[in-house]
Amino acid sequence: xxxxxxxxxAIVAVIVLALVLNFSIFVKAYPLTFSxxxxxxxxxxxxxxxxxxxxxxxxxxxxxxxxxxxxxPIIGAPQPFKYIPNFLIWFSPFLxxxxxxxxxIFDIIQFLSMIPLAFFVYKLVKDKxxxxxxxxxxxxxxxxxxxxxxxxxxxxxxxxYRMISLSIQTFSxxxxxxxxxxxxxxxxxxxxxxxxYFGFTKKPWLSALFFxxxxxxxRITLVAVPLLLWYNRQSLPKFVGGTAVLLTATNLPFFLYSxxxxxxxxMVVTGSVVSQMYLYEYIPLYAIVxxxxxxxxxxxxxxxxxNNTKAQLTIKRTPENMMIK
Numbered sequence: 001x002x003x004x005x006x007x008x009x010a011i012v013a014v015i016v017l018a019l020v021l022n023f024s025i026f027v028k029a030y031p032l033t034f035s036x037x038x039x040x041x042x043x044x045x046x047x048x049x050x051x052x053x054x055x056x057x058x059x060x061x062x063x064x065x066x067x068x069x070x071x072x073p074i075i076g077a078p079q080p081f082k083y084i085p086n087f088l089i090w091f092s093p094f095l096x097x098x099x100x101x102x103x104x105i106f107d108i109i110q111f112l113s114m115i116p117l118a119f120f121v122y123k124l125v126k127d128k129x130x131x132x133x134x135x136x137x138x139x140x141x142x143x144x145x146x147x148x149x150x151x152x153x154x155x156x157x158x159x160x161y162r163m164i165s166l167s168i169q170t171f172s173x174x175x176x177x178x179x180x181x182x183x184x185x186x187x188x189x190x191x192x193x194x195x196x197y198f199g200f201t202k203k204p205w206l207s208a209l210f211f212x213x214x215x216x217x218x219r220i221t222l223v224a225v226p227l228l229l230w231y232n233r234q235s236l237p238k239f240v241g242g243t244a245v246l247l248t249a250t251n252l253p254f255f256l257y258s259x260x261x262x263x264x265x266x267m268v269v270t271g272s273v274v275s276q277m278y279l280y281e282y283i284p285l286y287a288i289v290x291x292x293x294x295x296x297x298x299x300x301x302x303x304x305x306x307n308n309t310k311a312q313l314t315i316k317r318t319p320e321n322m323m324i325k
Contacts, residue, residue: 007130014134015118018141022175025142026111029179033103036076037181044079044280045103045182051081052092059258062088063267074099083216085254085264086247087184090213107182113190114141120190120197124291128298139290140193143174143283178280188214189284192224196291199231199239207232208242212250218268220284227292 037043053072054062061068065080094102121140125133178186191214198207211228215221232239255261277285 007133008126010130011122011126011133011137014137015122015141018138019114019118021142022114023111025175026107026179029176030107032180033107033182034100038076040076042074042076042078043103043181044184045106046074046076046099047079047081048087048091048106048184049094049099049102050074050078051083052088052095054081055088055092055260056095059260060263062260063263072099082267083184084218084251085260086213086250087216088254089250103182107179110179110182110184110186113187117141117190117193120193121287121291123197124193124200125294128294129301132294132297136290136294140189140287143286174279174283174286177278178283181280183278183280185217185220185280185283188217188220189287190214192220192284193287193291195224196227196231196288199228202235204232204235204238205242208239208246211243212246214284215247217281217284220281220288223285223292224288227288227295230295 033043033045050072051062054064057072058068058070062085063081067077071078094106097105118141121137125136175186177183191210195207195210195214198204198210207228211221211224214224228239229236251261254264
């Protein structure tokens with residue numbers, strides 16, 4: 001049975017290729033999660049686990065950077081928790097598992113999130129330019145995979161870059177970093193692209209829900225806002241109102257509980273998290289920028305076609321043409 005080669009089947013083929021390559025990246029990264037990032041520093045997952053543990057055992061210190069005497073025992077110092085408070089809501093169930101098992105399950109969940117992510121991105125690009133759509137699919141699902149020979153994947157130096165950096169390391173494999181550290185930006189990619197998809201399909205409340213829980217890194221969230229507003233333009237009051245309600249409902253209680261909300265605001269104002277960009281944090285950034293560029297190009301092309309059609313109709317209706325007829 002032959003499958004006809006159409007635009008949609010071509011995009012599906014690219015998606016399947018990206019998922020297969022993504023699986024190979026995950027297989028390479030997964031064994032590294034069973035050891036600390038360095039001899040003295042735990043992997044990024046420790047920030048989420050320790051943040052949730054402190055929520056119930058030492059709530060005033062959720063945003064404390066470093067180890068505390070009565071913390072949950074983790075090999076290596078935990079990474080600092082630096083995300084908005086509502087991130088703790090859906091992460092808290094992982095406390096039912098010990099640290100290593102929770103880390104493994106979380107990383108597997110992140111890889112499985114590629115399935116809905118693939119569906120979302122397919123729906124967003126399937127009717128657009130084939131070449132650009134294929135490029136966007138690879139960026140969203142795979143990320144650039146140019147590898148610098150100087151990078152040591154078992155070290156820490158390859159992880160930290162600034163947004164203004166244009167070196168080859170900036171375009172190194174983000175997903176490898178994300179899976180290796182069990183970092184939540186892999187999952188954030190699915191949540192934000194899901195918010196775009198539900199806006200595109202005119203489901204503003206679902207778009208607001210995905211956006212609310214995908215907004216734990218506000219820097220990337222701001223990049224997604226213009227495209228989210230565009231996709232939700234026909235139901236803008238519902239999306240904006242739903243987002244405001246959900247963000248308030250999921251974050252306000254933390255301002256009333258041991259000053260967690262205030263600690264977050266203080267961390268944002270006094271910390272350096274705004275300027276720091278690690279490789280795995282480029283995962284949703286690349287995806288949102290690529291989808292935004294594709295949408296802008298599509299809008300411009302459609303506008304050009306519309307103008308050409310109007311011009312042709314105008315020519316056909318000129319007095320000279322009508323006299324010829």
